Amino acid sequence: MHDADVRGFASDNYSGVHPEILAAVAAANGGHQPSYGGDIYTDRLREVFRHHFGPDARVYPVLTGTGANVIALQAACDRWASVVCADSAHIHVDECGAPEKVAGIKLLTVPAAGGKLTVDAIRREARGFDDEHRAQPQVVSLAQSTELGTVYTPAEIREITGFAHEHNMLVHLDGARLANAAAHLDLPLRAFTTDAGVDILSFGGTKNGMLLGEAVVILNPALDRGVDYLRKASMQLASKMRFISAQFLALLEGDLWLRNATHANAMATLLCEQIRDLPGLSVNYPVQANALLVTLPEPASAALHERFHFYDWAGPSPQARWMTTFDTTPDDIRRLVKAVETALTA
Structure with a gap:
């Protein structure tokens, strides 16, 4: 029997909702707003994400982190593609095979000391290009911070994105704990995402004080094609999206x-x-x-x-x-x- 008055240490998902987030949800509850992202909160959120990630950033709020990862990888992959990731990656270990079952994407896992990929590790699976018998490596997926609590420096990410882009691969970043990485690095969010060459990312809110909600953030404009359809087809389109967007506004408009x-x-x-x-x-x-x-x-x-x-x-x-x-x-x-x-x- 666990002590009822002692907080757990299993996951940052165990925490409640930050009071400022609850206040934002309550404030958004008055009156009617257009559904499915046509509301004033989601419209404002687009500008907030451009402020944090640059003028080309496009945000698509979703319901869950797994949903965000699946949609982001679908946006970056052809039907015959594969994704290189760490053997400890959340998309491989903790998403019940959703990227493979739902998105139909083969994951190619490589050993990653401390949870962090390196170019040498990626190179093990970045091969077989134009071999019709092999799922084509098209994406490298990183997590920032990693499942092991480690953080990539901007230089480490730039080295990976440089290698990936040289091989016509894209880079996805699982940012369920992106805020924790920014706090550790003491850098703005774009410094180790947009400016480091990341193409698309999943941005976490639930683990950082929100009630629910994550976001797909497109940094490479070439990937902003059909994401609204992917979101709907993946059952991640919230009808009352204003309540997700209002939470993100409370989180991101200030500090x-x-x-x-x-x-x-x-x-x-x-x-x-x-x-x-x-x-x-x-x-x-x-x-x-x-x-x-x-x-x-x-x-x-x-x-x-x-x-x-x-x-x-x-x-x-x-x-x-x-x-x-x-x-x-x-x-x-x-x-x-x-x-x-x-x-x-x-």
Whole structure:
């Protein structure tokens, strides 16, 4: 039985909705607005995304992160295409095969140390061009930040996009936690997306304080063809879209997106600082966003599962993944640290 008064560390999806987001939903609730994106909130949102990602950016709000990834990959791929991604990528591990089942796209996975792709890793599958027997590698998909909580630098992304474009491939970025990456890098969003050569991305809201809602963001104008039809066909077109757009406006018109992500990252850093020297425990990757992956003895892990929600993560050896979020408090961290100390010495 988990303690009812203790916040979990399983996912940033476990958090509630930020009060400013709830207020924005309530404010958007008055009167009637045209449906399916014809409302004033979605119209304003288009300008907000251009502000963050550049004048050519086009935004398509959707319902879920998986939906955003599926639509973005469909927009970037021919029917015979394949996508090169990390073996730990969310599109491969955690989307129930949706990119392959729904979009009909073959995923070509490669090993990625720390969750991050490199040109050498991509090169393993960026081959067989014009071979009719092989699903054609047309897209490289990155995650920023990665499933392991690591962050690509702009230079690392530029190296990958340069290689991809030289081979007539496009680059998709799964940005479910893009705000956390921006907070870590202390850079504007376009600095490691548009300016680094990314063609299309999925932008996350739910993990950063929203009730629901994600977005497909097209950065390469050549891909802005038929995305509205793909969104509908993928069952991701919200009829009352104003309530998704109003949330994004509350997040992005000011600095709420950055405040939330900065706090979540800071709580992960605080947790790391307080546990990294404990005997019997190891932190497995640099803590650059809001995730820690740790190895600890199985009895200790089992004892912690009795009190806290967290996930066991696949890897060379069993790991626990602890996530922090915008509403994680220092008291939450202290409770977890105390429980870890107790479990390791039991």
